Amino acid sequence: MAASKTTSDIRSSDSRASERRRKFSFPSALTVLFFVTIVVWLLAFAIPTGAYQVGDDGRPIPGSYESVDTDLSFWDRVMQLFMAPVNGLYGIKSAETGVIGPYEAGELFGAAGVFFFVLAIGIFITMAMRTGAIDNGVAHVAQRFGKRGALVIAILMVLFSIGGTTEGMAEETLGFYALVIPLMLSLGYDRMTAAATILIGAGIGVLASTVNPFATGVASDAAAVSIGDGIGFRFLMYVVLVPVGVLFVIRYARKVKADPASSRSGRAEGDEEIARAGIGEIQPLTGKHKAVLAIVAITFAFMIFSLVPWAQVIGGPDAESYAWQLDWYFPELAALFLLMSLVVGLIGGLGEKGLTDTLVRGAGDFIGVGLVIVLARGVTVIMNNSQITDTVLNSMESLVADTSSWLFGGLMFLVNIPLAFLVPSTSGHAALAIPILAPLGDFGGVSRAMVITAYQSASGLVNLITPTSAVVMGGLALAKVRYDQWLRFIWPLLGILFVLTLLFISVGAAVS
Secondary structure, eight states, X not given: OHHHHHHHHHHHHHHHHHHHHHOOOOOOHHXXXXXXXXXXXXXXXXXXXXXXXXXTTSOBOTTOOEEOOOOOOHHHHHHHHHTHHHHHHHOEEETTTOOEETTXXXXXXXXXXXXXXXXXXHHHXXXXXXXXXXXXXXXXXXXXXXTOHHHHHHHHXXXXXXXXXXXXXXXXXXXXXXXXXXXXXXXXXXXXXXXXXXXXXXXXXXHTXXXXXXXXXXXHHHHTSOXXXXXHHHHHHHHHHHHHHHHHHHHHHHHHHHOGGGOSSOOOTTHXXXXXXXXXXXXOOOHHHHHHHHHXXXXXXXXXXXXXXXXXXXXXXXXXXXXXXXXXXXXXXHHHHHHHHHHHHHHTTOHHHHHXXXXXXXXXXXXXXXXXXXXXXXXXXXXXXXXXXXXHHHHHHHHHTTSOHHHHHHHHHHHHHHHHHHOOOHHHHHHHHHHHHHHHHHHHTOOHHHHHHHHHHHHHHHTTTOTTOHHHHHHHHHHTOOHHHHHHHXXXXXXXXXXXXXXXXXXXXXXX
């Protein structure tokens, strides 16, 4: 008996071990960046050191690369690795030597400004959601147009896309499934329609980000350009691509309503009861809710106004800023969103304890994004202090020197697709790749703003399907839609978006 029991235990243990081996989980962005940091540090021992001459604008001069010697000892290199996260946050670039460290004198190189801005906007978003105004506002839109299914889908997708293009709406969408699923079922559609309305709406907004701080903002900081650079072109992409996604979802929804058997997701148990109940009773939209919604809209509109380089857009890149032009950047924006978070919390009636608790929770929810940015910037610091960044650029310069601008733009888009799979975090992807790719655009005759657009478009496209995304997998789980069903549903749209985006980037690069 004892022997039999031992054998059974061993078999059970082997089975559990085998099951654990089969359930491979792709590492998080933080884990990926940890290993990237180690790999880059090791490669710095082997890659030759060198540097470009720089012009008055601080950008490398094509063809001026030359080898240089570095006097870093082994202990110096160990300290570079040890201090990488710290330097990634508040490392100072020495005005004399170009070395980055916390005790140097010069210009801030670390991502402290971006880090605190991410926390501030996280607090603002969390505060607005906590008041219930955003959920209730969307519910009232759904109720008002509830009898016109196609219009409801279009309105909701546009609302989610606005959230995506302005503030990178992602995890925030998970709270809307409880509203959108019964709404779509009551209109005669299926769960796939509900998932697509949210995921594709917000996803295309992120793909065509205009001022999304987690994509456009982080990338602009890494490229040393204004977030407003290229905003007109990105807005044009938004205006074209969002209707494509809306029409794709509406076409599918109408097909399902006419023939329920054509549903890609099928019916789950209890869907008939949910459809009959609809979205249920909705709380009145109070004056506080209306005020909070107005403040949220005004704050994001003011952010856009403060970022756009109006004089340079109208009069060319060398024009002097207008007297009323703010030219704000991350420090001012962080202060703006912190202030408006307090205003939203007070008007929303959260009280002192609710306000402070939400402030801490909002910062905590977004601290992971901030750490990703800091770690990625730390990798850049290691490359800079080891003097291998320009060597990597030089190895790529010959590849793009004789490349036409339109081809270079297309290549930037294609190169960023596998990078987006490797680092699904848009901010982590930007902080890791843009320091290399943006100067490469200088060599290829393509504006840095267009390089940023290529990166964020590739990242947004991949993040519509990436299985490592909590937004995709969590949303599908809430909608009770299998991942394989989602892939079969969305692949035609992915193909359309891929072709249109590639054309946009190629043409934009040619005329930039």
